Amino acid sequence: MAWGVEVDEAMFLGGLDKGPFLRSFEPDFFFDDQTRHCESAAGAGPTGHVVHGVANQAN
Numbered sequence: 001m002a003w004g005v006e007v008d009e010a011m012f013l014g015g016l017d018k019g020p021f022l023r024s025f026e027p028d029f030f031f032d033d034q035t036r037h038c039e040s041a042a043g044a045g046p047t048g049h050v051v052h053g054v055a056n057q058a059n
Helices: 018-025 037-039
Strands: 028-033 048-049
Touching: 018 028, 018 037, 028 037, 037 048
Parallel strands: 028 048
Antiparallel strands: none
16 A cells, blocks of 8 residues: 555456456456466566565465
């Protein structure tokens, strides 16, 4: 919010492969904390890996 960026939609696909959905949806960008989801999404558009996401927390 401090950057003046607003999120207008957030979608959660429950572990499904992200690439096919994103190719159809055509988002401006995609972020995820799992590298396998980022690898799938990268072919559909700009993708960012959240290195401190839930999937990356140390036990």
